[in-house]
Each structure stands twice: as structure tokens, then as C-alpha cells.
Amino acid sequence: MKQIAIIQLLEWAYRHELPKAERRGGGLGASTSSSWGMVYELGILGTVIDASINGYGVVPAYMDEGDPHPDALLVGEAVAGLADARISIGEDWSPFPDWADSDGLVAACVARVRPRLATMTGQEIQAMLIARAVLGRKPDWRGDEPGRTMVMRGGKPAWFMKQPGQDAYGNPIEREVDGFNYRSHRPRSGAYRKYRLTDDVAGLAIDRFRRAVWALAVRHLAQQVAGRLSSHELIAEVPTVAPWAAVSGLVSQEAPSHAVSLSTAGRPR
Secondary structure: OEEEOHHHHHHHHHHHHHHHOOOOOOOOOHHHHHHHHHHHHHHHHOOOOOOOOOOOOOOOOOOOOOOOOHHHHHHHHHHHHHHHOEEEEOOOOOOOOOOOOOOOHHHHHHHHHHHHHOOOOHHHHHHHHHHHHHHOOOOOOOOOOOOEEEOEEOOEEOOEEEEEEEOOOOOEEEEEEEOEEOOOOEEOOOOEOOEEEOOOOHHHHHHHHHHHHHHHHHHHHHHHHOOOOOOEEEOOOOOOOOHHHHHHOOOOOOHHHHOEEEEOOOOOO
């Protein structure tokens, strides 16, 4: 039996074997291929490919090259089993453990984008796996830590302050208002200045989240097909869930996997 890593097995299956399958039912189904598949063609390749897609989410071969290898079909079935996958995000998850964030600006940005991350579906995970296998590329996660700059107003540092008030139901709340006294040309008592990030890291947070989900999905597939392949034997080589943590050396590269988790209904039939 040929020894192979799960990533190479995915690439072999989706680049060389599963295109041999004709466009027909089964596998992922036409609806998945035409929706999320097109999204990833546009996002990764920069264009939408106008071509028929088979039941495994790839463009079928134009010439008869025989049937797909049974191991490739097993991989395709395992990917199809991710249709009902669900992603859970722990409260302590952060895509930037390698960054200092004493002012909480990075955490606030992650909190704003978090609702978008939680909506990731099994079909999107399938499309991401297929697109990456066909392209032979891992999701990118690299980015530079942003700096801080003072919030300005009219070309000068702005002042802010908290003002007590009530909401529409009469409940006490605090509002942030202008903290500068324009008559005295001085900041009001209790006023403070604010800072913002020099670069928006929302996009990078999404990239790192998708990288973690991709790694978890690949690991899940390895568990699903291990010991069931007829001509291949998987080696113990799987993608790290949080390579940015490994680069920083501050925390274990596997720790974030406890905060982002993937679950499915079980082994594909």
C-alpha cells in the first residue's frame, strides 16, 4: 500500500480521480456545486468558470479515462458527509494569540466579526476543501499586527466622555459623547482620548478562522477514511489548527482547536 498524507490524498482524489466521474447525482449534488463552488471560484481564482460540474464538485474529464479509484470515491463520500457539519466557537477563541492587545481593540474587532463566522455551513466547508484540493493550496493566514493611532476630529486629537441617559424604555444607559468644551477650548472633566487600529483586521480574522476550520475538516476526513482505504495508508501528518500560534511560540499550536470545533452526524454511509 502507498503511504500518503491526508492533504496529498485529497489533492490526488480531486485533481486526478474524481474528475473521471460523469455529471450525475450523488456526491455533493449539483446545488452545492453551483452555489458555494461558484463562490470559491470567484474568491480564489478571481473568476467563475463556466463549465459543468459533476456530483463531486469538480469539472469532469472530457475524455473517458475510466472509473475513479475506489479510494478517491471513499474520499468523496467522506467530504459529502460534511454536509451537516456544524462549527462551534468558544468564548475564549482568538485568532490573534500572537499579538499584544492590552487596549482590547483587536478583541473588539474580532467580536464584531464573530457573528459572521458562526454562520459557516457544512456546504461551505465542503466547497473550501474541494477548492483547496484542486488548487493545491492551503488557506492563507499570514498578516501583520496593526499599530494604533489616535482618533482625530478636525485634524486634532478628539476627546470623548461618558454621559448617563435612558434608552427608549427608560432604562439607565451610558452614551459616549463629545468630551470637548468648545467655549473654553478645553476638554471637559472626565474626558478621555481614544485610539483605533491602523489596519482593519476583520478580514484577517476571517482568514484565520477559515484556516482553523479547514484544518479541523481535513483532520476529520483523515479519521473517516483511515483503515478503510484499499491502496493507500495514511501517515500521521495533518495540518495544524493554528499555525500562527506555533510561529509566535507563545501558546500551543493545538490549543485553539478546543475553542473552534467541528461536529457531524457521523461516518458517511
